[in-house]
Amino acid sequence: xxSHNESIIREPLITGNDITYAKITNDVLKPVENMPTKAWxxxxxIASLAASLWVFSVSWTFWYGIGxxxxxxxxxxxxxxxxFVWWVGIGHAGTLISAILLxxxxxxxxxxxxxxxxxxxxxxxxxxxxxxAHMGRPWMAVYSLPFPNQYGSxxxxxxxxxxxxxxxxxxxxxxxxxxxxxxxxPDMASIRDRATGIRRRIxxxxxxxxxxxxxxxxxxxxxxxxxxxxxxPLVLSVHTIVSMDFATSLEPGWHTTIFPPYFVAxxxxxxxxxxxxxxxxxxxVLGLENYITMFHIESMNKIILVTGSIVGVAYLTEFFIxxxxxxxxxxxxxxxxxxxxxxxAGCMMYGCNVLMTQxxxxxxxxxxxxxxxxxxxxxxxxxxxxxxxxIVTSLHRDFIPSSWAMFYPTWVDMSIFIGxxxxxxxxxxxxxxxxxxxxxxxxxxxxxxxxxxxxxxxxDEGHVDPSHAEFYKExxxxxxxxxxxxxEKA
Amino acid sequence: xxSTKFILGLFDDxxxxxxxxxxxxxxxxxxxxxxxxxxxxxxxxxxxxxxxRLGYAAFMFGCLGGTTIFSLVYYFMAHDWPxxxxxxxxxxxPDFIPVTFEWTVLFTAFGMTITFFFATHLFPGRAPRVMxxxxxxxxxxxxxxxxxxxxxxxxxxxxKEAGAxxxxxxxxxxxxxx
Numbered sequence: 001x002x003s004h005n006e007s008i009i010r011e012p013l014i015t016g017n018d019i020t021y022a023k024i025t026n027d028v029l030k031p032v033e034n035m036p037t038k039a040w041x042x043x044x045x046i047a048s049l050a051a052s053l054w055v056f057s058v059s060w061t062f063w064y065g066i067g068x069x070x071x072x073x074x075x076x077x078x079x080x081x082x083x084f085v086w087w088v089g090i091g092h093a094g095t096l097i098s099a100i101l102l103x104x105x106x107x108x109x110x111x112x113x114x115x116x117x118x119x120x121x122x123x124x125x126x127x128x129x130x131x132x133a134h135m136g137r138p139w140m141a142v143y144s145l146p147f148p149n150q151y152g153s154x155x156x157x158x159x160x161x162x163x164x165x166x167x168x169x170x171x172x173x174x175x176x177x178x179x180x181x182x183x184x185x186p187d188m189a190s191i192r193d194r195a196t197g198i199r200r201r202i203x204x205x206x207x208x209x210x211x212x213x214x215x216x217x218x219x220x221x222x223x224x225x226x227x228x229x230x231x232x233p234l235v236l237s238v239h240t241i242v243s244m245d246f247a248t249s250l251e252p253g254w255h256t257t258i259f260p261p262y263f264v265a266x267x268x269x270x271x272x273x274x275x276x277x278x279x280x281x282x283x284x285v286l287g288l289e290n291y292i293t294m295f296h297i298e299s300m301n302k303i304i305l306v307t308g309s310i311v312g313v314a315y316l317t318e319f320f321i322x323x324x325x326x327x328x329x330x331x332x333x334x335x336x337x338x339x340x341x342x343x344x345a346g347c348m349m350y351g352c353n354v355l356m357t358q359x360x361x362x363x364x365x366x367x368x369x370x371x372x373x374x375x376x377x378x379x380x381x382x383x384x385x386x387x388x389x390x391i392v393t394s395l396h397r398d399f400i401p402s403s404w405a406m407f408y409p410t411w412v413d414m415s416i417f418i419g420x421x422x423x424x425x426x427x428x429x430x431x432x433x434x435x436x437x438x439x440x441x442x443x444x445x446x447x448x449x450x451x452x453x454x455x456x457x458x459x460d461e462g463h464v465d466p467s468h469a470e471f472y473k474e475x476x477x478x479x480x481x482x483x484x485x486x487x488e489k490a
Numbered sequence: 491x492x493s494t495k496f497i498l499g500l501f502d503d504x505x506x507x508x509x510x511x512x513x514x515x516x517x518x519x520x521x522x523x524x525x526x527x528x529x530x531x532x533x534x535x536x537x538x539x540x541x542x543r544l545g546y547a548a549f550m551f552g553c554l555g556g557t558t559i560f561s562l563v564y565y566f567m568a569h570d571w572p573x574x575x576x577x578x579x580x581x582x583x584p585d586f587i588p589v590t591f592e593w594t595v596l597f598t599a600f601g602m603t604i605t606f607f608f609a610t611h612l613f614p615g616r617a618p619r620v621m622x623x624x625x626x627x628x629x630x631x632x633x634x635x636x637x638x639x640x641x642x643x644x645x646x647x648x649x650k651e652a653g654a655x656x657x658x659x660x661x662x663x664x665x666x667x668x
Contacts, residue, residue: 020628021502021527021627021628022627022628025527025627025628146562146566152571153570153571154571155566155567155570155571156566157567157573158563158566158567158585158586158589159567159575159582159585161588163589164588164589164592167588167589167592167593168588168592171592171593171595171596174596174599174600175595175596175599175600178599178600178603179599182603182606185612186527186528186626189618189626190527190626190627192618192626193618193620193623193624193625193626193627193666194623194627204615204617204618205614205615206614207618208607208612208613208614208616209611209612209613209615209616209617209618209619210612210618210626211525211618211619211620211621211625211626212525212526212527212625212626213523213524213525214523214524214526214533214534214537214539215523215534215539215610216610216612217526217528217529217530218529218534218539218541218542219542219544219606219609219610220529220606221529222542222544222545222606223544223602223603223606226544226545226548226598226602227599227602227603230548230552230595230598230599231595231599233591233595234592234595237588237591237592241588244588440527441527441528441529442528444527444528445528445529448503448504448505
């Protein structure tokens with residue numbers, strides 16, 4: 001059969017009493033089919049102003065060169081690569097949610113995957129802009145590709161992690177885009193079939209002529225599954241390769257074998273934090289509390305806790321290995337994180353990423369929306385500082401004390417960073433206006449099995465073990481979108 | 491002769507619709523296609539649609555991608571311009587694994603998705619062949635070719651009995667054409 005009853009012990013993935021297939025479509029498409037709200041305009045104005053700042057400061061960089069940044073000959077990589085790694089890391093959650101959670105059959109991914117994937121794509125765009133910007137002469141980007149040229153041909157060096165990174169990031173971006181857009185087709189068709197006039201024409205093109213016939217759906221599911229299967233190692237490979245940009249160097253603090261798993265865990269950590277930051281606002285502003293429920297929020301918090309703890313273990317391992325290796329420079333680098341001039345950055349890194357996230361062990365914290373939101377931002381700040389500490393603190397005092405230097409960002413550094421956040425939010429807000437923020441087709445799949453109303457019906461019919469029903473009702477108390485009063489009399 | 495081209499049974503519940511398919515098939519009414527707002531497992535078996543072979547295509551594209559980049563890198567690094575990097579071998583296979591992996595994934599993803607679009611006739615600008623506009627919203631639609639399937643009243647009754655919320659007799663095959 002098409003649907004079956006799910007165990008009553010599992011928490012509902014859709015709350016509310018009057019949810020129908022039509023209501024899901026109406027609720028999700030509200031922001032797409034209506035004029036934007038005031039909140040959207042305020043957000044969009046601020047974001048696009050910041051994005052203009054990005055255009056200005058990047059143009060400034062290209063005009064005057066990267067000498068306008070605070071770099072010097074000791075610290076040759078600073079906010080640019082910090083920003084790049086930060087954005088790539090944030091861009092890991094979308095594919096993790098849509099691919100790995102699909103393989104593990106985690107149905108709660110269905111209502112958060114679409115916006116998380118969109119977020120992934122926009123974050124990778126921001127990361128890529130950093131790469132192009134830090135070249136100073138952006139037209140030189142073409143030399144990172146193995147095209148025949150007049151020097152021989154002199155090919156790019158495939159032994160270099162920087163070239164692996166070019167392949168990894170571009171593959172990741174394009175495969176994520178394909179995955180995201182293929183998944184969007186049925187929902188684009190839903191918009192098309194409800195629209196009229198020019199809107200119908202536009203969405204008709206965007207939906208590729210999707211009709212939802214049996215054969216298309218069957219093929220669609222195969223494609224989704226295989227894309228998930230190949231995206232899973234892909235997403236792990238991307239940050240592994242990013243970490244190799246550092247790990248294959250001889251720089252103390254970078255030259256460690258723990259980097260790949262440590263970076264991947266950190267990427268998932270920061271990606272989920274960003275998803276949490278965005279979705280907690282989106283569910284409130286767009287009124288999607290019934291689809292992005294407390295269960296989703298708590299699940300994401302649990303992932304943040306797990307990955308944050310993995311990052312914590314990696315930090316400890318790094319310190320131990322620095323001590324145990326007996327390497328003088330390695331030991332100094334790690335000591336320097338606490339007692340050097342950048343001690344405050346080190347404290348932000350360890351404090352935000354490890355200490356603050358350990359609060360998530362408490363259910364009260366995990367299920368509290370304002371605290372979760374603040375913590376998600378704390379994690380993002382902490383992860384930015386992690387990259388800053390790894391990059392700048394390692395570089396500024398390495399082997400020769402006479403070369404030691406400090407890094408001071410200029411207004412251009414800061415404007416590009418603030419601007420890239422603006423670019424990200426501008427793209428995300430535009431996405432919310434033109435495409436459904438929730439994968440409607442996938443959420444509709446859950447309505448008959450995993451929704452609150454389906455489970456309530458099971459309880460009312462009296463076919464479930466009363467102790468299980470009690471357990472279920474107990475689990476509902478944390479939800480902010482469930483009317484608890486209706487369960488009292490039942 | 492009636493002008494009905496297609497008879498559509500609209501259901502509001504996937505399980506009821508599955509029941510409707512069974513009923514039609516028991517009465518030997520051939521089903522043209524079924525349109526649903528979400529993937530419903532099991533219809534493909536009932537309608538005799540064979541499992542997808544896209545997996546084979548994906549595998550072949552993956553092999554092609556891996557072989558392509560590995561051959562290219564061999565040509566660049568070992569054949570055309572071998573570089574002396576500290577006397578280490580120019581054909582440094584471990585170093586070529588990351589890019590080989592990336593292109594394997596890249597070719598698999600693009601090759602398979604393009605094959606999927608090609609095989610199911612999806613491309614930007616294709617005129618949507620919609621039989622009922624609510625099939626992408628909240629209706630599960632069974633479409634029956636009216637030609638040769640007579641009498642139409644019997645089909646209507648079977649659909650109604652099976653629990654269809656609405657039965658449509660459409661004079662046009664696709665309602666989406668303007």
